[in-house]
Amino acid sequence: MKYGKHRFVLISILIILIVTVSGCGIILPFAKDKAPDRVSDLSAGSIFIDANEIRSQTIALLNNAQRAIFIELSALDDPEIIDLIINRSHQGVEVRILLDQWQRENAQTVKNLKNQNISVQYYPAQKGQYHRLRYMVIDYQVAVFYGQDWLQKFANTHTLAIKLTGNTAWSLAKSFAKDWQYTTTLALELPETINLPEDNISLALNGKVKQQILYAINQSTTDIYAEVEQISETETVQALIAAKQRGCRVRLLLSPSCAEGTPNTIKALKEAQIEVRYFKSTDNKTMNFNVGVFDNKTLIMSNSSWSYNTFVINHEGSLSIPSPHAVNKINSVFEQDWENSTPA
Structure with a gap:
């Protein structure tokens, strides 16, 4: 008994000496500081707003490609861009394209491209599933992540695209190679590695899109605002209501089509005192x-709306970007759109 007491005292003295000599009080596991939040240096200039700017930036990148162009879209029928793709391929740039097999616009596009020996394939989505992943990779090291397809009918739309020049661009190149092999059973030859800076951007695919968005909602403590075509997936709606109940201000700017498409969801959100408004363009943009x-720290951009099909059925993607510059730009766009919107 006496020996045990002395042993306890000795161990206590040793711990005090170690802490004193080390000069810090965080050597014990339970006392470690919380790891600092990741921050991305993505610039405001990397965010492209609306169809005209996005299209012009896309054309410039296609013209600048030296080695490879990978395109993954749901649909494509823009004649100028199609002609440019054909020209770049004939100039020796490797071109690979994946499209959704269920979009009628793609039939003529695929026919025209194949007639010019362009490598274009339909992503093998199952019946009831749509291929909604939308991005382009240039030379394995620059990428653009899109909110809509390259279609003539989308020439005047309010939409979003993000240019990536860090390691997420390489992640998208590898993701494309994986989808290409899944589609064709043929492996693409990629560089062993591309030395790009860490951009602290997280790419989510398919079911992980929902996880990414739910995590962000559940971790929020002060403010959530979203400009989304539709929010109808049950867990996401419940998470937004829970965020409101724990004190977050929640503002949702949705497509006017939600009034008839998801009336029960709109009712539930409004009953929870969530601010809901419908998008209204001053220049007739859809x-x-x-x-x-x-x-006000992190933005998440998804290829499609926050619905069951997006989160569970379709081939989709999203980006989580903890960039103060990008957040500030989206904030200014949102506040302008909010001011012009109409109450739900």
Whole structure:
């Protein structure tokens, strides 16, 4: 008994000496500081707003490609861009394209491209599933992540695209190679590695899109605002209501089509005292915008709306970007759109 007491005292003295000599009080596991939040340096200039700017930036990147162009879209029928793709391929740039097999616009596009020996394939989605992943990769090291397809009918839309020049561009190149092999059973030859800076951007695909968005909602403590075509997936709606109940201000700017398409969801959100408004353009733009901002720190852009099909059935993607510059730009766009919107 006496020996045990002395042993306890000795161990206590040793711990005090170690803490004193080390000069810090965080050597014990339970006392470690919380890891600092990741921050992305994505610039405001990397965010492209509306169809005209996005299209012009896309054309410039296609013209600048030296080695490879990978395109993954739901649909494509823009004749100028199709001609440019054909020209770049004939100039020796490797071109690979994946499209959705269920979009009628693609039939003529695929025929025209194949007639010019362009490598274009339909992503093998199952019946009832749509291929909604939308991005382009240039030379394995620059990428653009899109909120809508390259279609003539989308020439005047309120939409969003994000240019990536960090390691997420390489992640998208590898993702494309994976989808290409899944589609064709043929492996693409990629560089072993591309030395790009860490951009602290998180790419989510398919079911992880929902996880990414739900995590952001559940971690928010002060403010959530989202400009999304539709929010109807049950867990997401419940998470937004829970965020409101714990003190977050929640503002949702949705497509006017939700009034008839998801009336029960709109009712539930309004009953929870969530601020809901409908997008209204001052220059007759239609809405293809799907982005949320959480605690004014992180934005999440998804290829499509926050619905069951997006989260469970379709081939989709999203980006989580903890960039103050990008958040500030989206904030200014949102506030302008909010001011012009109409109450739900």
